[in-house]
Amino acid sequence: LAVSVPQVIKYESVIHEFDPYFNFRVTQFLSKNGIYEFWNWFDDRTWYPLGRVIGGTVYPGLTLTAGSIWWFVNALNIPLSVETVCVFTAPIFSAIASWATYLLTKEAKGTGAGLMAAAILAMVPSYISRSVAGSYDNEAVAIFALVFTFYLYVKTLNTGSLFYATLNALSYFYMVCSWGGYTFIINLIPMHVLLCIVTGRYSSRLYIAYAPLVILGTLLAALVPVVGFNAVLTSEHFASFLVFIILHVVAFVYYIKGLLTPRLFKMAMTLVITVGLAVCFAVVAILVALVASSPTKGWSGRSLSLLDPTYASKYIPIIASVSEHQPPTWPSYFMDINVLAFLVPAGIISCFLPLSDASSFMVLYLVTAVYFSGVMVRLMLVLAPAACILSGIALSSAFDVLTRSMKFQLSKLFDDGPAI
Template sequence: MAVDTAVPGADFFFKGESGRNTRGLLRLLILVTIAAAAIAARLFSVIRFESIIHEFDPWFNFRATKYLVNHGFYKFWDWFDDRTWHPLGRVTGGTLYPGLMVTSGVIYHLLRFLTLPVDIRNICVLLAPAFSGLTAWASYLLTSEMSDSPSAGLLAAVFMGITPGYISRSVAGSYDNEAIAIFLLVFTFFLWIKAVKQGSIMWGALCALFYGYMVSAWGGYVFITNLLPLHAFVLICMGRFSARLYVAFTTWYALGTLASMQIPFVGFLPIRNSDHMSALGVFGLMQLVGFAEYIRHQLPSKQFQTLLRAMVLVVFGLAFGGLVLLTVSGVVAPWSGRFYSLWDTGYAKIHIPIIASVSEHQPTAWPAFFFDLNMLIWLFPAGVYMCFRNLKDEQVFIVIYAVLASYFAGVMVRLMLTLTPIVCVAAAMALSQILDQFLVASQPSEPTESTKANGNANGNADIKDKLAAAIPESLRSTKAPLVGIYSYLSKSVITGAVTAYLLLFVLHCTWVTSNAYSSPSVVLASRLPDGSQHIIDDYREAYYWLRQNTKEDAKVMSWWDYGYQIGGMADRPTLVDNNTWNNTHIATVGKAMSSREEVSYPIMRQHEVDYVLVVFGGLLGYSGDDINKFLWMVRIAEGIWPDEVKERDFFTARGEYRVDDEATPTMRNSLMYKMSYYNYNSLFPAGQATDRVRGSKLPAQGPELSTLEEAFTSENWIIRIYKVKDLDNLGRSHQEAVGFEKGNKRKKAGKRRGPRTLRVD
């Protein structure tokens, strides 16, 4: 296009029909390359470690997927899991989002049908990278709807493919709901924009279909449920109600709500939960506005219009009041705690410690934005500004999405994920604008400039004409200003700078992915003095020991963080796990951990606990251990039993949390403390035992256990497993029994020795 004077044969490839084909092919090739880059960037952990499921939640998803593959879909749907939350069990089939597992299951069966013997674990590990390739494609589609520039979509695809904000939840092995949900999110938005633009029932129905898929995959679907109505609402308020909007919204709402209600975990929430009421409200409003518009076409009277408008407002007010009434009377469920914590960041810490105890629910630190998005974060406002310059229905969507997502990302680290797509889209729009201006080699010519301005902005065209009419003759130059880049120097400087930024961006993304987001956290890596990698595999050592050498139904008590891993790797029943549905049960475990043995033992007996598992990092300096998480156990237990467990008792008089000689008696008698440090002294010369995480010297006398016995300790002491003793055969208390074994005599009162006297021979 630009290079007319180049090779004569090039005309064939760049002009006309075959030119379009060439560009289409190029675009396809670029997109495929982007998808490949997106997948490759996520494979660090597979190359560095192995094909393994990461962290905590993915282990449950993996286990559920295996259940689905082995037992079939209907069994999975009705799955009651008696190997978690002992003795309560969990209605797993009805309390999970099945989208992820079903997706993997379908892929698995498809490959089996083609007789490709791919292990289900590898499908699960590589699902997130594969879907990230699709996400890049989806953001290409979405951005292409927003911008006329051919490069914007491709830039958005590249950004989406490698930005760390998205990679953080989609590296290979991170088999979580977000793995497919972000693709579905972006794709649903694309379909919505398409539907709004064309007013097509087909696109609206497709949007509803993918919305249904999204609901089945991630709890974050509520974001879509609220964003689309908000978009529609804002459009109505801007006076942009149209048949297109009506068709798109009603199709989406009716079909999408029905689709979402098919998921057992969602069920009747769309009509009974406050989170979904905005969609219902806008749906009602849409009917009213549509009706009013219809009447307006029939009756031209101006008075009637005002009356109608008033009526619309009254009905809307009535509906809103009715909703409030229903909420107060309890028919519609009030806002959930998680929702409140979105508006008040301190809310969770006071009311729901279990939500606050998860690090990804903390408010985002400022550097995190730069860390996760790098240069996109300063291109983002520019992109949003570009939307205002040419504000059509779809640009309104970008603006709303940007504002909402920015707020949410500031409240919770985890919601950075929903911000990332819009940042990529907006940044791509901004950057493509720059590139389109500066990458053109030929000089701009005057007349084409004005036609271009007219052709570009349909929405603004009439405003411009009005403006032109209003401006006096002398200011004619302002009407069609001569804008263009004439100097090759400025072109090359800007182009060079942008290229440098892009290269730096790639560098940053690779660095972040490699260093921050590619650790499986099940397997730890360290470097030996000679620089070679040493794998610390204590978690799996202990879990595999449990799996192989304990009874099939031996109950394992541990803090809830490890519940999913024990279920997935050790295959043993647990008391609590990462699906924190029962706060009291978790508090019970917290109480057992934070109380004295005499209190904990009956709790453990009542829950038929066979083994207790603790994580101890003191030997290795592994800071994510249970002593560091201990205060959360205490707090959660205190929430239920404020009289028996008190957080204050675990701090010294000066308010310090210590484990050494100065630790409080409550701390030193707690089961967690004892289990962590039991026998640890004997590893060191007398009096030299140190805890490398807390950096403190431990008491010379190590703790003693009477109701538990050490069953297994992993190589680096990270995992320690204790067996709960059975009742004593002779009916003694365990303390007495242990004392007897050690040969201690019972202390007898009386028989006091007299004062020492100097013996004189």
């Protein structure tokens, strides 16, 4: 907000670039004609002369958010134009994203780390580029939805509350509505669940944190027209279903272990493993058949370009031609996250002292974000919150050590000093 307000006052309220202007035009139509007309709108001026079915081809989260804000402020007799609301949507949500970053880091490493992470996110250049006034693109609200979904997942891990698990699924639904980067969430969280199972950290809290997200989140995601049945048919979502099955097998094993004697449990395990392997082979065979029937093996073009950086340049030149889809150079990291590149390794070490479910999730988030940002420069935006969180943890740990040292020296001075 501190960056955005002066430029609007000094110059004027302007929408930047092509995509934000298209989103502004869609929001204008929504505010003028209502949501039902918006879902059924065929715009003959976009992709002329072919036209475009807007309701079924855009992620509606940004448009519906700005339209709802405009309806709300006008209901309060505050005469703001649609353009003004659209211009300030990104700065407002950047402030809310800092709050969500504070909550997420607080759950992992305490209040001090949360305050440091929120302060750093407010200043990191990588996020400022997408949160200035007039940057009315999907990422304006999607980064908040991303961080808030992770917060609710970690909160559920720490509390085992079904209430937070339900909110987590709703936050994931908002992320699906806002940006195609929701596939990062539905793959990162299963990776963390699998990591917890493999390292022997399974608990009922882990089950509550994950199972409702897969069931309720997938059902809600299928309601978004641009996603639809892709929520269950594309390869981007198969990892979540596979881990969902593994989680239930592990939960069943722990349940049986509590009922049977060690000898009977060993016999039951033999039976469960035999049946489980047969079921797994059947499921894998079905998935392989479904994936093999697709020319792209069930993956979208952008997802394949993340897994294979050379795919877009070979088969989809229109994706490779976009500058923000190119791999970043090393100077880009220092320009976008600045000094955080040196603080992040210290934050990783702090997460292991001690290692918890929440801190292991932070490390996994950072590692995956670093990989994807190295493939596509646009995804530096996904790396920015992770770098801010780990840097906030590192600085907080350093300040804790410093204050403890100062307290020790002062106490030693007053205890051993000369009597007056």
